[in-house]
Amino acid sequence: MAKKLNVGLIGSGFMGKAHSIAYATIPTLFPDAAAHPHRYIVADVNDELSKEAAAHFGFDKWTSNWKDLINDDSVDVIDIVTPNFVHKEMAIAAAEAGKHVFCEKPLALNKQESKEVYEAAKKAGIKTGMGFNYRKSQALAFAKKLIDQGKIGTVYGFRGMYLNDWAKDPETPLSWRFEKNKAGSGVIGDQCTHVMDMARYLLGEIDRVSAWTKTLLKERPKPTAAFDDLGKKPSGGSSDMAPVDVDDACGILVEFNSGVMGVLESSRFATGRGNHIFFEINGSKGSIRFDWERNNELWYASNDDEFEERGYRRIIMGPAHPNGDAFWPIAGINTGYAEATAINLKDFLDAVVDGGDVDPNFEDGWRIEEIVDAALRSNESGKWEKCHE
Numbered sequence: 354m355a356k357k358l359n360v361g362l363i364g365s366g367f368m369g370k371a372h373s374i375a376y377a378t379i380p381t382l383f384p385d386a387a388a389h390p391h392r393y394i395v396a397d398v399n400d401e402l403s404k405e406a407a408a409h410f411g412f413d414k415w416t417s418n419w420k421d422l423i424n425d426d427s428v429d430v431i432d433i434v435t436p437n438f439v440h441k442e443m444a445i446a447a448a449e450a451g452k453h454v455f456c457e458k459p460l461a462l463n464k465q466e467s468k469e470v471y472e473a474a475k476k477a478g479i480k481t482g483m484g485f486n487y488r489k490s491q492a493l494a495f496a497k498k499l500i501d502q503g504k505i506g507t508v509y510g511f512r513g514m515y516l517n518d519w520a521k522d523p524e525t526p527l528s529w530r531f532e533k534n535k536a537g538s539g540v541i542g543d544q545c546t547h548v549m550d551m552a553r554y555l556l557g558e559i560d561r562v563s564a565w566t567k568t569l570l571k572e573r574p575k576p577t578a579a580f581d582d583l584g585k586k587p588s589g590g591s592s593d594m595a596p597v598d599v600d601d602a603c604g605i606l607v608e609f610n611s612g613v614m615g616v617l618e619s620s621r622f623a624t625g626r627g628n629h630i631f632f633e634i635n636g637s638k639g640s641i642r643f644d645w646e647r648n649n650e651l652w653y654a655s656n657d658d659e660f661e662e663r664g665y666r667r668i669i670m671g672p673a674h675p676n677g678d679a680f681w682p683i684a685g686i687n688t689g690y691a692e693a694t695a696i697n698l699k700d701f702l703d704a705v706v707d708g709g710d711v712d713p714n715f716e717d718g719w720r721i722e723e724i725v726d727a728a729l730r731s732n733e734s735g736k737w738e739k740c741h742e
């Protein structure tokens with residue numbers, strides 16, 4: 354019988370919705386899970402948003418002061434889905450109150466802040482989880498299985514990218530994602546970190562980087578309301594302009610601890626790209642490739658195939674693949690973003706109850722911010738930079 358855990362959710366934007374859908378579906382998808390979430394209380398910045406979120410997302414209660422969640426003895430886990438600049442304060446307060454904490458990526462604005470959050474959570478002895486949800490898709494978990502089984506042999510190289518085009522329009526107003534003091538960094542922390550997470554998950558730690566970043570539009574219209582226009586048709590900008598002080602595009606050469614070479618690229622100006630999170634891994638016995646826009650497929654090429662039949666084959670995810678029991682009886686019926694987010698939150702909640710390890714956790718959040726920091730340093734120095742302490 355699953356233990357009920359009361360969730361306190363802070364933030365009710367894009368990810369507030371995604372996490373609420375996950376909490377609603379976990380009991381149905383995973384009847385045998387150790388924990389089942391209860392949507393207990395939600396907080397946003399004012400009464401209107403918070404009340405609307407409770408009604409829309411199915412929470413019992415709401416408040417416009419996130420500290421109420423921390424001080425509520427009935428709350429078992431705090432889930433932080435606010436803009437990056439408030440993650441640190443909220444996560445440390447929750448940890449110090451002995452709550453288990455899940456935080457969206459990035460863990461904090463930079464590597465120093467992220468380390469502080471990681472250490473506060475470690476000291477408090479709580480369970481932590483990170484919002485690197487894409488890696489929880491069936492295809493990613495299956496890719497890891499193939500690699501761990503040696504199906505692609507000795508790994509020679511990783512190439513990955515995260516391309517979309519939501520920022521390409523100069524009329525898109527400034528929002529927190531364009532401001533260093535609110536976002537920490539630009540596309541490198543906001544998007545490229547998802548590919549870094551996949552790379553670390555599949556191939557282990559990244560040791561050093563050589564990077565180049567660019568701000569493609571140096572100013573944008575000041576917003577006339579406090580909203581994030583992410584991906585929508587531009588509206589709500591004034592004729593006054595404000596500076597963009599973070600990167601819009603990046604290219605990074607990486608070397609893993611294993612010595613494997615990799616190359617990463619990310620841009621939010623890649624016209625025509627939606628959510629193109631792509632990687633390819635080449636090895637001595639085969640290759641794997643993946644594209645999130647077709648996230649129910651994993652492409653696999655094996656040198657064991659007959660010479661004349663060699664090339665990529667498309668494997669469609671289904672009941673035979675990781676977490677298959679939770680979904681549909683036939684391959685190709687398909688799962689997506691909501692299901693990957695549900696698996697990520699389910700794994701975290703289960704660990705709260707059964708005491709197991711969470712993967713990814715705040716240490717991963719901190720280590721990834723170290724890689725971001727090294728890439729930003731490399732952009733300044735023009736040299737390779739080591740990532741970790």
Ligand code: NAI
Nearest residue numbers: 364365366367368396397398434435436437457458484581
């Ligand atoms: P958003 O701007 O759509 O929503 C943020 C919400 O937080 C807003 O409703 C805002 O009013 C609220 N908020 C801000 N300050 C607050 C405070 N002090 N107390 C309570 N509520 C507060 O942002 P979005 O897109 O949901 O991003 C949130 C976080 O999730 C970010 O850290 C972002 O990087 C991450 N994210 C992760 C994704 C993933 O796939 N893992 C996808 C999108 C965002």
Ligand code: SOE
Nearest residue numbers: 367458517543544547583621
């Ligand atoms: C914007 O680039 C964004 O919402 C990111 O913040 C998310 O992490 C990404 O997965 C979707 O795009």
